[in-house]
Amino acid sequence: MNQIDIKSAQIGLIGVGNMGEALLVALLKAGSDAGRIKFAVRREERSVQIAERYGITAASIQEMAATSDVLMIIVKPQDLESIMQSVAPTLKAGALVISFLAGKKIATLEAGLGQPAVARVMPNTPTLLGVGMAIVSFNKMVQPDQRSFVNDFLAAAGKSIEVEETLQDAAAATSGSGPAYFFAFVEAMIAGAIEMGIDSTTATTLVTQTILGAAKMLDETGKSAATLRENVTSPKGMTYEGLKVFEEGDLDGLVARAMNAAAARSRAMA
Numbered sequence: 417m418n419q420i421d422i423k424s425a426q427i428g429l430i431g432v433g434n435m436g437e438a439l440l441v442a443l444l445k446a447g448s449d450a451g452r453i454k455f456a457v458r459r460e461e462r463s464v465q466i467a468e469r470y471g472i473t474a475a476s477i478q479e480m481a482a483t484s485d486v487l488m489i490i491v492k493p494q495d496l497e498s499i500m501q502s503v504a505p506t507l508k509a510g511a512l513v514i515s516f517l518a519g520k521k522i523a524t525l526e527a528g529l530g531q532p533a534v535a536r537v538m539p540n541t542p543t544l545l546g547v548g549m550a551i552v553s554f555n556k557m558v559q560p561d562q563r564s565f566v567n568d569f570l571a572a573a574g575k576s577i578e579v580e581e582t583l584q585d586a587a588a589a590t591s592g593s594g595p596a597y598f599f600a601f602v603e604a605m606i607a608g609a610i611e612m613g614i615d616s617t618t619a620t621t622l623v624t625q626t627i628l629g630a631a632k633m634l635d636e637t638g639k640s641a642a643t644l645r646e647n648v649t650s651p652k653g654m655t656y657e658g659l660k661v662f663e664e665g666d667l668d669g670l671v672a673r674a675m676n677a678a679a680a681r682s683r684a685m686a
């Protein structure tokens with residue numbers, strides 16, 4: 417079997433919507449040759465748009481299944497069953513299948529596609545800006561060169577971490593849903609500022625720049641969130657008074673319950 421790498425692999429993308437397009441950009445950034453990438457979407461106008469924008473070629477799912485070294489499935493979870501029926505009869509021997517579908521288990525892809533090498537990836541929305549956080553699990557059929565392909569490609573989309581598949585739901589409830597948790601917190605802070613008399617535009621700027629600065633401090637200082645929090649909290653000071661309300665309202669318990677609910681939903685989607 418031929419070894420694959422980012423530059424030489426023949427790649428097929430099934431689904432180039434929001435996430436698929438972000439992943440396509442990452443593939444090209446990682447060094448994939450547009451001439452070796454084929455894709456399929458449902459709508460003709462989207463197909464023309466993607467082909468023109470990136471110089472890649474539209475193909476049937478059957479053709480991509482037969483010719484791709486790496487087949488990426490980036491459709492909504494409810495479309496997986498019919499996609500697998502189109503892929504299975506012609507899937508190239510030794511191909512790597514990468515699924516980006518929330519909740520769908522490796523075993524489902526193995527059963528539907530005749531036990532190929534499978535990588536299960538859960539990306540998140542900041543992938544659209546190249547600062548994504550992806551979680552990846554591999555099955556036993558995945559070869560070292562295929563694993564390197566996935567890691568190299570995901571590095572161009574942000575960061576990736578390999579986890580046991582049993583942790584996928586918990587990890588997805590952390591980084592997959594995570595951006596939405598932070599957006600909800602930002603909304604709540606903007607509402608709080610408005611309630612205290614600040615206009616909406618000013619409140620949005622104050623909160624957005626604050627969360628950006630806080631995220632940069634976490635990323636660049638090497639200090640933990642706890643240390644950074646303690647550094648801005650003088651005893652009996654104003655931040656102390658604010659954080660005390662979080663503690664009294666059991667912020668930790670509330671967040672844990674939210675994350676557990678998201679993980680439970682991910683398990684139910686399997």
Ligand SMILES: NC(=O)c1ccc[n+]([C@@H]2O[C@H](COP(=O)([O-])OP(=O)(O)OC[C@H]3O[C@@H](n4cnc5c(N)ncnc54)[C@H](OP(=O)(O)O)[C@@H]3O)[C@@H](O)[C@H]2O)c1
Pocket residue numbers: 430431432433434435436456457458459460462490491492493495499516517518538539540541592
């Ligand atoms: N967006 C996110 O933030 C995010 C985060 C984590 C995981 N994901 C996962 O990524 C997957 C895709 O999400 P998305 O937001 O990119 O969805 P999306 O924007 O709706 O894109 C879905 C794509 O699949 C195509 N498609 C559907 N059925 C097809 C078929 N039978 N043949 C060919 N193409 C087909 C659609 O084509 P048309 O547009 O022409 O209909 C579209 O290009 C989901 O499973 C989701 O769980 C997404």
